[in-house]
Amino acid sequence: MIDLRSDTITRPTEEMRKAAYEAEVGDDVYGEDPTVRRLEEKAAEMLGKEAALFVTSGTQGNQIAVLTHCRPGNEILLEADSHIFYYESGAVAALAGVQTRTIKGENGAMNPDDVLAAIRAEDQHFPETGLICIENTHNRAGGAIVPVSNMRDIYQHAQSHHIPVHVDGARLFNAAAAANCSIQEFTQYCDTVQICLSKGLGAPVGSILAGSEEFIKRARKWRKRLGGGLRQVGIIAAPGLVALTKMTERLSEDHENARFLAEALGEVDGLIITNSVDTNIVVLEVCGLGCSADKFVAALKEKGVLAVTFGPTQVRLTTHYDVSRAELEKAVEAIIEVREEIKK
Numbered sequence: 001m002i003d004l005r006s007d008t009i010t011r012p013t014e015e016m017r018k019a020a021y022e023a024e025v026g027d028d029v030y031g032e033d034p035t036v037r038r039l040e041e042k043a044a045e046m047l048g049k050e051a052a053l054f055v056t057s058g059t060q061g062n063q064i065a066v067l068t069h070c071r072p073g074n075e076i077l078l079e080a081d082s083h084i085f086y087y088e089s090g091a092v093a094a095l096a097g098v099q100t101r102t103i104k105g106e107n108g109a110m111n112p113d114d115v116l117a118a119i120r121a122e123d124q125h126f127p128e129t130g131l132i133c134i135e136n137t138h139n140r141a142g143g144a145i146v147p148v149s150n151m152r153d154i155y156q157h158a159q160s161h162h163i164p165v166h167v168d169g170a171r172l173f174n175a176a177a178a179a180n181c182s183i184q185e186f187t188q189y190c191d192t193v194q195i196c197l198s199k200g201l202g203a204p205v206g207s208i209l210a211g212s213e214e215f216i217k218r219a220r221k222w223r224k225r226l227g228g229g230l231r232q233v234g235i236i237a238a239p240g241l242v243a244l245t246k247m248t249e250r251l252s253e254d255h256e257n258a259r260f261l262a263e264a265l266g267e268v269d270g271l272i273i274t275n276s277v278d279t280n281i282v283v284l285e286v287c288g289l290g291c292s293a294d295k296f297v298a299a300l301k302e303k304g305v306l307a308v309t310f311g312p313t314q315v316r317l318t319t320h321y322d323v324s325r326a327e328l329e330k331a332v333e334a335i336i337e338v339r340e341e342i343k344k
C-alpha cells in the first residue's frame with residue numbers, strides 16, 4: 001500500500017528504534033528521566049522559549065494549552081477550520097469549559113483586524129477573551145503557511161489587550177522549511193506553541209508544548225490531571241529527540257514531492273488542486289468526475305493507494321518520509337486509472 005492518508009503514519013527510523021532501545025530512563029513524574037529532560041531542554045532552545053513539556057499528542061498539547069491559559073466561561077478566538085475547533089472532539093468545551101468564537105481565515109490566516117474586532121470589551125454580559133489560537137501550517141487550508149507578518153500583527157493586537165496567543169504548530173517545522181527561515185521567526189510571535197514530533201518529523205509518539213517557565217509549571221499540573229504524567233518515558237522521548245534534531249532538514253523533500261503530485265495531477269482532466277501546496281499536503285477536488293470523495297478514496301484503495309476524504313468531494317494526499325518519489329509516480333498512475341474508470 002502507498003499510504004498518503006497522513007504524515008502521522010510514518011514508522012520510526014532505524015536510528016529512532018536504536019535510540020529508544022538505548023535510552024537512559026528514570027521516573028519522569030519525579031523529573032528523573034534524563035532523556036525527557038534533554039528533549040524538553042532541546043525543544044525549548046529550538047523554539048526560543050524558556051521551557052517545554054513532553055506530551056503524548058498534539059491534541060493533548062493543545063488542550064493543556066487551553067486549560068492552562070483559560071478559565072471556564074472564557075471565550076477563545078480561533079480560525080473556523082482550525083484543528084482545535086474542527087478535529088478535537090469538542091474538547092475545549094468538554095474539558096476547559098470555554099466557548100469558541102471562530103474567525104474565517106483566508107488560506108488559514110485570520111485577518112488581524114477581524115481578530116481585533118472579536119476581542120471582547122469589558123462588560124458583565126460578555127465572556128472574557130482568554131486566548132487566541134493560530135494554526136501553522138494550517139491543516140484544512142491544505143498545509144498553508146500562515147505568514148510571519150500575519151502572526152506578528154495578531155500578536156501585537158493580543159499583547160495590547162493582554163491576551164495570550166497559542167500556536168498549534170503541529171507542522172510548524174514544515175512552515176519554517178518551506179519559508180526558508182528559522183522556526184523562531186514564527187515562535188517569537190506567540191506565548192505558547194505546540195509542535196508534533198509524530199507528523200513530518202517521523203517520531204512514533206509525542207508532541208512538545210513550549211512557553212514560559214511559569215506557564216510550563218502550570219501546564220505540567222494539567223498534564224498530570226489528564227493522566228499524561230508518564231514514567232520511564234525516555235523510551236519514547238529518545239526517538240522524539242532524533243525527530244527534532246535529525247528530521248527537520250529533510251522536510252523540503254516532502255514539499256517537493258507534494259509539488260510533484262500537484263503538477264502531475266493538476267493536468268488531469270476532471271481533477272482540480274484546490275490548495276496552494278505550500279508544504280506537504282495536496283487537496284484534490286473530484287466533483288468534476290461526478291463522484292463523491294468517499295467513492296474516489298474507496299476506488300483508489302483498490303489500486304493500492306490510501307488517501308483521506310477532506311470534504312464531500314475533496315480528497316487529501318499527504319507526503320512524508322515513508323513514501324518515495326517512485327511510489328508517488330505509481331500513485332499518480334493509480335489516480336489516473338481511477339479517474340478513467342469513474343468517467344466511463
Ligand code: TLP
Pocket residue numbers: 005006007008056057058059060062083084087135137138139168170171196198207
Ligand atoms: N491531524 C491529523 C488528524 O487529526 C486530522 C492529520 O492526519 O492531519 N494540530 C494539527 C494542525 C493537526 O493536523 C493534528 C493532527 C493535531 C493538531 C493533533 O495531533 P495528534 O494527532 O497528535 O493528537
